[in-house]
Amino acid sequence: MLSPRDLEKFSRKFGKMLGSGIPLVASLELLAREDPESEISRVLEQVVCKLKEGYTFSSCLAMFPGMFTEVYVAMVKAGEQQGRLDYAMVEIADSCADGTLEPGTGSGEVDETAVSTDDGNIKVIKQLNLIIKEAVSENLSRVVFKPERDHVKLLVAAKKGLQHRETFDNDSYDRIIARVKLMSALDIAERKLPQDGRILVKVESEMIDIRVQLVPTVFGEQIALFFSRPDEKEHPLERLFTDNAQKEMFERLIHSQKSGLIVFAGPHGSGKTTTLNVATAQLNDGSRIIFEIGRIYKSPAGISCIQTQPKIGMTTVNSIRAAVRAEPEVIVVNDLIDEEVALECFKASNDGILVLTQMGARNTSEVFKQLFNLKVPPFQIYGGIAAVMFQLLVRKLCPHCRKEVELTADDLFRLGLSDMKPGKYSESCGCEKCENSGYLGREAFYEIIIPDKNLKEAIIKGDNNEISLALESIQGTRLETRIRNYAEAGNTSPREAARIRSILSLQAPV
Numbered sequence: 001m002l003s004p005r006d007l008e009k010f011s012r013k014f015g016k017m018l019g020s021g022i023p024l025v026a027s028l029e030l031l032a033r034e035d036p037e038s039e040i041s042r043v044l045e046q047v048v049c050k051l052k053e054g055y056t057f058s059s060c061l062a063m064f065p066g067m068f069t070e071v072y073v074a075m076v077k078a079g080e081q082q083g084r085l086d087y088a089m090v091e092i093a094d095s096c097a098d099g100t101l102e103p104g105t106g107s108g109e110v111d112e113t114a115v116s117t118d119d120g121n122i123k124v125i126k127q128l129n130l131i132i133k134e135a136v137s138e139n140l141s142r143v144v145f146k147p148e149r150d151h152v153k154l155l156v157a158a159k160k161g162l163q164h165r166e167t168f169d170n171d172s173y174d175r176i177i178a179r180v181k182l183m184s185a186l187d188i189a190e191r192k193l194p195q196d197g198r199i200l201v202k203v204e205s206e207m208i209d210i211r212v213q214l215v216p217t218v219f220g221e222q223i224a225l226f227f228s229r230p231d232e233k234e235h236p237l238e239r240l241f242t243d244n245a246q247k248e249m250f251e252r253l254i255h256s257q258k259s260g261l262i263v264f265a266g267p268h269g270s271g272k273t274t275t276l277n278v279a280t281a282q283l284n285d286g287s288r289i290i291f292e293i294g295r296i297y298k299s300p301a302g303i304s305c306i307q308t309q310p311k312i313g314m315t316t317v318n319s320i321r322a323a324v325r326a327e328p329e330v331i332v333v334n335d336l337i338d339e340e341v342a343l344e345c346f347k348a349s350n351d352g353i354l355v356l357t358q359m360g361a362r363n364t365s366e367v368f369k370q371l372f373n374l375k376v377p378p379f380q381i382y383g384g385i386a387a388v389m390f391q392l393l394v395r396k397l398c399p400h401c402r403k404e405v406e407l408t409a410d411d412l413f414r415l416g417l418s419d420m421k422p423g424k425y426s427e428s429c430g431c432e433k434c435e436n437s438g439y440l441g442r443e444a445f446y447e448i449i450i451p452d453k454n455l456k457e458a459i460i461k462g463d464n465n466e467i468s469l470a471l472e473s474i475q476g477t478r479l480e481t482r483i484r485n486y487a488e489a490g491n492t493s494p495r496e497a498a499r500i501r502s503i504l505s506l507q508a509p510v
């Protein structure tokens with residue numbers, strides 16, 4: 001049981017601490033440490049835990065009805081709502097001193113049910129915790145709150161695309177936005193600009209990393225939550241490469257390079273980010289200092305992540321410079337977004353650091369064209385580039401519903417595949433197993449280019465045509481041919497082969 005004197009002392013000290021500018025949580029932690037053996041200290045420690053879960057201070061106190069009466073909690077709540085909790089606490093202390101306010105007559109046991117459930121904030125906290133918990137247990141990669149004209153839809157990333165799960169009214173959605181911003185340390189008052197943040201939570205003893213993205217739309221702020229498990233143990237190499245020769249080439253590339261720039265390139269949605277992450281994980285064996293810079297999707301143990309924050313001057317360029325000064329072995333730059341960043345990456349790679357980055361490109365020669373477009377001087381590319389790893393994904397035919405078709409030379413010509421022999425091919429039909437798409441799974445095709453003397457000479461000349469020719473001689477079996485063989489073997493449809501080849505043959509704007 002708490003004595004009226006103790007309650008008064010606590011209220012007054014706490015109010016004064018708040019008034020002198022000590023943050024709420026820090027004040028409570030200091031007070032809890034004053035007399036660690038006392039019951040109030042024990043309660044305060046629990047209050048701090050609840051605060052960190054997102055409850056308001058008054059709701060936290062309400063969970064201890066044996067110590068804080070309803071009247072006491074109501075006064076605290078009034079102080080909170082007026083934004084003057086410090087004054088309110090001193091007033092409360094005065095009321096304790098003159099006997100108008102008394103402590104509860106029970107023990108310091110926590111009773112969460114004592115918090116009224118109609119409190120909108122509590123409801124939102126519980127709702128959001130449940131959404132996160134479910135997303136984790138269902139292994140969802142993404143959850144989106146999509147504002148529409150007069151309500152907000154909760155969409156979750158399911159196998160077949162986004163799936164509508166729940167609908168919120170605008171009022172509770174406002175609370176959800178505030179709560180998400182609070183959890184991810186974003187600016188609650190900012191509603192007109194996009195914001196990016198992160199939430200690290202523990203769900204059933206597993207660390208979950210949630211990337212938060214807020215985009216203002218005409219109907220309100222749209223929230224996307226991207227889930228990842230930073231320390232997930234899996235065998236990504238085996239999943240990435242079905243072909244042993246390609247896997248070995250990749251491992252050799254990653255482990256033999258001590259410095260230089262490796263570009264992971266591919267068209268949109270080709271899985272280059274995954275490959276970049278796997279390469280980083282391969283290097284992350286404890287023997288190297290690795291910096292990762294940019295929008296951080298997950299922060300695995302062992303990697304020093306720098307989240308760029310242009311608002312406070314931590315641009316990508318400044319982050320790279322800061323990383324370079326720490327003399328790391330590896331720097332991972334998530335995007336070559338502009339000239340300055342590209343130049344900084346090449347400088348670092350010429351300085352003996354291994355730099356990994358990614359770039360959207362439709363073929364390997366486009367990678368070099370883009371580097372020239374980014375105004376990286378040819379001599380920097382010449383000295384800095386260690387390798388280009390290009391990749392694309394080809395959809396595999398569903399084995400449950402594929403059928404053989406006979407294609408004539410005319411058919412193939414119409415598909416833009418006139419170099420393929422007329423004859424038997426496989427086509428997609430669509431069944432339940434592949435959700436009527438006709439395809440199940442995808443096969444990745446990689447091309448690793450390690451510049452030879454010819455390519456380097458072409459680079460220093462800055463001649464795109466010569467680069468294309470030099471690339472062809474390094475490439476060996478061209479990707480076009482490999483995809484043709486893949487279709488001829490019946491693994492994919494001629495239509496898919498045609499789609500992929502049209503991507504490969506697109507000319508990059510120069």
Ligand SMILES: [Zn+2]
Binds near residue numbers: 399431
């Ligand atoms: Zn099927």
